[in-house]
Amino acid sequence: MVKPTKVTNSIRALRFAHGEMKQAELADRVGVTRQTIIAIEQGRYSPSLEMAFRIARVFNVPLDDVFQYPDTDA
Amino acid sequence: MSSEEKRSWVYLVVGVGVAAVYLVTVLSKLPGADVTRIAYVRPMLVAIGAGIGLGIVASIAAAIASPRGEAGRTDERDRQIHRRGEYVGFYVMSVAATVPLALAMAEAAHFWIANALYLAFVLAMVASSTTKIVSYRRGF
Numbered sequence: 001m002v003k004p005t006k007v008t009n010s011i012r013a014l015r016f017a018h019g020e021m022k023q024a025e026l027a028d029r030v031g032v033t034r035q036t037i038i039a040i041e042q043g044r045y046s047p048s049l050e051m052a053f054r055i056a057r058v059f060n061v062p063l064d065d066v067f068q069y070p071d072t073d074a
Numbered sequence: 075m076s077s078e079e080k081r082s083w084v085y086l087v088v089g090v091g092v093a094a095v096y097l098v099t100v101l102s103k104l105p106g107a108d109v110t111r112i113a114y115v116r117p118m119l120v121a122i123g124a125g126i127g128l129g130i131v132a133s134i135a136a137a138i139a140s141p142r143g144e145a146g147r148t149d150e151r152d153r154q155i156h157r158r159g160e161y162v163g164f165y166v167m168s169v170a171a172t173v174p175l176a177l178a179m180a181e182a183a184h185f186w187i188a189n190a191l192y193l194a195f196v197l198a199m200v201a202s203s204t205t206k207i208v209s210y211r212r213g214f
Contacts, residue, residue, distance in 0.1 A: 004213040032149035035076040035210075044213025045151055 005046035008068045012041050014059045030054045077145055078152040079210040080136040082159070086203035088128045093196045096121035100189070109185040118192055155209045163202030170194035 015021040023041075027034040030051065039045035040055075047055070056066045075083075096117055103112050137145040174190040 033076045033147050033152070035079070036149050036151045039151065039213060042213075048150055051150065 005043055006070055007046045008043065008070070009040060009066055010068070011037070011055065011066060014061065014066065018059060026055070026058060029058045076147075076152060076210070077137060077140055078148055078156065079207065080140070081133050082203045082206040082210070084132040084136055085129055085199060086207065088132055089125055089196060089199045089203070092121050092125040092128065093192075096192075109183045112185055114185055114188065118188065121192075155206050155214070158209055158214065159202040159206035162205040163198040166201040167194055167198035170197050 011026070015023070015026060023037045024034045027037045030037070031054070032051065036045065036047075040047055052063060052067055056063045059066065099117050100112065100114050171191070171194050174187045174194065177187045177190055
């Protein structure tokens with residue numbers, strides 16, 4: 001299946017690096033549903049810039065450490 | 075499954091189910107009958123009322139069955155998907171509504187006009203709910 005967004009992310013790795021944080025806890029701290037966190041992790045949803053910043057703030061890292069955008073169209 | 079996705083499923087299943095029962099009930103009277111004499115008004119009003127009532131009851135039941143803290147919670151993704159679904163539903167309704175309009179201009183029997191309009195509502199609801207469900211499952 002072709003993923004609807006080219007944006008990739010490291011949320012799963014960051015969650016594990018932060019005490020194996022549960023998706024539900026991250027969702028609570030960002031203020032979204034757990035299903036939205038799952039959709040973002042799986043590349044099925046590209047969050048708004050504001051939500052992206054809120055996620056980065058939870059992990060206390062810059063935005064680039066959470067979300068990546070490939071240079072090529074491939 | 076988020077509460078909004080559950081709600082989309084509820085509306086799709088209830089809407090299609092009620093419409094199917096209505097169509098079978100009314101269409102079974104159609105062969106060889108004079109459409110001006112078919113009593114469709116009461117079944118249609120019951121179908122519309124049942125669709126709304128069952129939709130509300132099933133949504134509440136789905137919310138009660140949801141994990142603690144997840145019932146009724148929505149976010150920007152839910153709102154975007156809702157808008158997308160309503161947008162598609164509006165276009166389907168706009169196109170489908172041309173049929174009862176044409177029937178009215180052709181002075182067709184009220185039976186056909188009312189049923190074409192009811193079908194337009196059902197099609198719009200199916201398109202809207204399906205768009206939302208596909209958006210939830212495949213992403214967008």
